Amino acid sequence: MKLTQLYNRASIIITLSILLVAGIVYYIAIGYISNKQLDKDLTEEMEELSAYINHKQQLPKPIDFDEDQASFTSIGQQKIKRRFVDTPFIEPGTSKAEAGRAVVDMVSLRGVNYKVVIAESKETTENLVQLISIITAVLGVLLIVALIITNRFLLAGLWRPFYLLLGQIRAFQVAGNNTIDTVGNIRADEFKELETAIRTMANKAADDYQSLKMFTENASHEMMTPIAVITSKLDNLIQDESLNEAQFEQLQDLYTATGKITKLNQALLLLVKIDNHLISDVAEIELKTTIKQKCRQFAEIIQAKGIQLHAELQEKKFKFSPYLLEILLDNLFSNAVRHNLPGGEIQVLLTETNLVFSNTGKPEPLDSEKVFERFQKGKASEGTGLGLTIARNICNNYGLQLHYHYAAPFHQFIITF
Amino acid sequence: MKLLIIEDERALRESIAGYFQEEGVICETSADYASATEKIALYDYDCILLDIGLPDGNGLTLLQELKAAGKEEGVIIISARNSLDDRITGLNLGADDYIVKPFHLAELKARVMALFRRRSFRGNNQLQYDCINIDLPTMEVKVDGNLVTLTKKEYDILLYFIANKGKVISKNALAEHLWKDEIDLADSFDFIYTHIKNLRKKLADNSGKDFFKSVYGIGYKFS
Structure with missing residues (x-):
């Protein structure tokens, strides 16, 4: 997910949450304040009523209460304490119930106690709450729109140097001559630092690479x-x-030992070259032809060991270094021969997607990771212990995959294109 | 045949000169760029062995100068750099061959002889040794006038031995010449034994001579 998207999402969630909480707090606070106000009104009403009754010694008519509604119920000698309740309020002339607030109290008239309920409509308050909700919602929408626009344009602008740098890093090759260019006017200090750091790093990598290349050549020489x-x-x-x-x-x-040192040295230098992409000749290759040629080349040793070679090859064109392909196939072929049994079998299968070398050998699977490690070789092996490492590194560095699989009785080395 | 060896490593230079020293071959040596330039200017050679890494200059520059001066010498580059680029650069500059250190002297001799043959005979490329006649372009081998059919490997071996006639050739040198490092040494020794046995028999059947002499398990001598 893109950074702007992540940032958008986070800021929107936070903004919405705060607006929601604010809305709830408003709602509760306004409700509380308006109830207090209503209760005060109702208390005044009540006192006026008490004064009226004391003075006139009679219950007032409903008409005397302007907007409010009052009811009187005789309750004999019972006593009631004053309390405020929420109650439905029916507007005179309609049957619609709306929210209301009422005071319940008691008045005494000629030795008889009456329960008095005075109710008042809360419609005004309700309207206020509604208005505030709408304002909050509109504010929320405006905020989100503002945030998205800010993020899209401001953030995209701020992060532009980052993406430009990223593009350059992607295109950067230590072997190539390209350097990291300045990406123009950067406002953020962090990106300025990043640009400097990347440029320093790239230059250092290129320098190191050059000195490694020199080292490879010098070591070789x-x-x-002396050899x-x-x-x-x-x-x-x-x-x-x-x-x-x-x-x-x-x-x-002495001959044999010198020969081994030579091969080892050549193999190690080759590994360095492969790992550093020092071999860069590429040509269109018809793999079927190349493998057939390799089969002929190895026919003598295969025959001498009494090994059966089966090759099932489809046409397959691909772009690769002919030099490295030669080494790769040599290593896989000699590996299949070297670790085979007398009278064993080698199968070479080439399809559009795979090249599989299968050979009989010790009837137990090898460790599929260790088999490619440097100097992991069988006790009886005459090789350098680098053949499969070279094969794997060739594949890894030039866009192929090589892995090992045991399918009894075959040890398989599978190249995926 | 006149040979100039340009190599800065004294021990290697002397080894090469020692190996090539025989009747009819004049070997001169140079240890650096300056003396090599001087020698090339003064004398004509059939073949120059040129090390690329000289203490006072690059062998490739020397090669360029040589070609610019219109000299006709055959040049074999000796390099410690087994890199494709260097090889291609060397050959593009007009070198005839490129050999990578370390090499067997027998291999170097075979390359020099091949180059010498190519340059001195031009077209009519027949190789005669004792009663053996080889027509190089068609790869036809005649012994005492009789056509002998050889396998590719046997033919290679024969040419290799004729180029190094009178020398003991180690099995290691022969194995490297025939298979590079495709197969294990132990296996290649068996093959060498078989190939030489067959070749020996084919040559002996037609000439009555045994050309190969086995030398204490280390190799063979052809004479």
Whole structure:
């Protein structure tokens, strides 16, 4: 939900609640005050009545009470205390009942007690309450309209730099040459600070990225040259015909170890490159053709291990780095071969949405998270322990998904396009 | 064949020179940009091995200068940078090949020989070794005049060994040449054994000679 919407909603709820509470308080307060006023009127009425009765020694006629209505009931020797009640009030000449206020009291005339009820209409008060309610409601509506307009125009204006900055952050790529531009006249200090902070951060990220790139290249150079020296010295050393068998055995171990260091170093550098999006060649690729070619390439080793290869491939065109695709497929193929059983099976299934490599192997599922972690490899594996990490990082960084699934007896590596 | 090795790492430079040193090959070396420029200006070479990262300049600049001066030398770039961009830049600047450190000397020799053949024969590209005749464009192999059918791998192996004739080639170098790092080393050693056994037999059947000599389990020598 957008910030303006959230803000609108909150402010409207708060405003409405306050108006509602205010309305209720008004209603109660006005009711109380008007009752007090009426009660005072009625008390005066009552006193006038007492004075009349004392003076005239007779009950007055109803006509003597202007707007009010009075009734007298003989109650003998009973006594009543003065009290005020709400009562329906019927307007003379009509049958319509409206709200009224009445005083109930007692008068004595010639030794007989009379219960006196004087009622008065509350219509005026009711009208007042109605008027106040209407004013409150109108005020509420006006307030809401004002709030919405303010929020829409004022807030949108205030937040404009934020959205402009957000757009720039979205478009920002550490590898690219784009920088965060100033977004013009910003009024709010917070956004000024945000803009500065983002610009600083972006510049730092770009700088760090550049130095990382330099580091990658330098590390490659610094490590590969000594390894090249070792390899070349070994190549020359084995030309020596005076060496004996035991010495050749040691040289063979050196060869193997050097080869492993080389592969490890290459794999680590490749990972850095993938993670930093340093490989950016993209071409339209017909995946079916590429996979067929890979099948041929691996046919020798697959055949030698007595593995059956089944490939079910649909045509699928997509845009990807040919270099990375090659590495990805190599890694998945050699993984399927390496961890297979003698006489096992490999299935390659390519559809419009998926590429699935299934291979037989140890009949137990692997940990679907750990299998992609660095240096998680089987004890018998000759690999670097980085093959699947590289495969997953290629997928993650270039818009594909790779996950592991065990469907007995197959270990499956599934790429989703 | 006259060769110039431009490489700043002394040990590597000497190794390469030592490996290439044989009858008919003259190896000269340069440790930096300045001396390399001087040598290139003074002499003509058949092939130049050029390290990109020199202490006093970039090898690619040297390559540009070389091409600008209209020199005809074949150039193989030696680089520690295995990046696609560098490779493409190097080849676009007119380099003939690009080899990434670390490499086996046998691989380098094979590349140099291939380049040398391409440049010196132009068209009529026949490779003769002892009684073995290879027609490179058609990949036809004749032994004592008899056509021998070789698999792709056997053909690759044969060319590789002829380029490195008289040298012991380690199985590791051969495995890398044939499969890069597609398969595990242990598996590739088995394949190498099988391929060489078959190739050896095919050549021996037609010539009566055994060209391959196994060297203590570390590799093979072709002579």
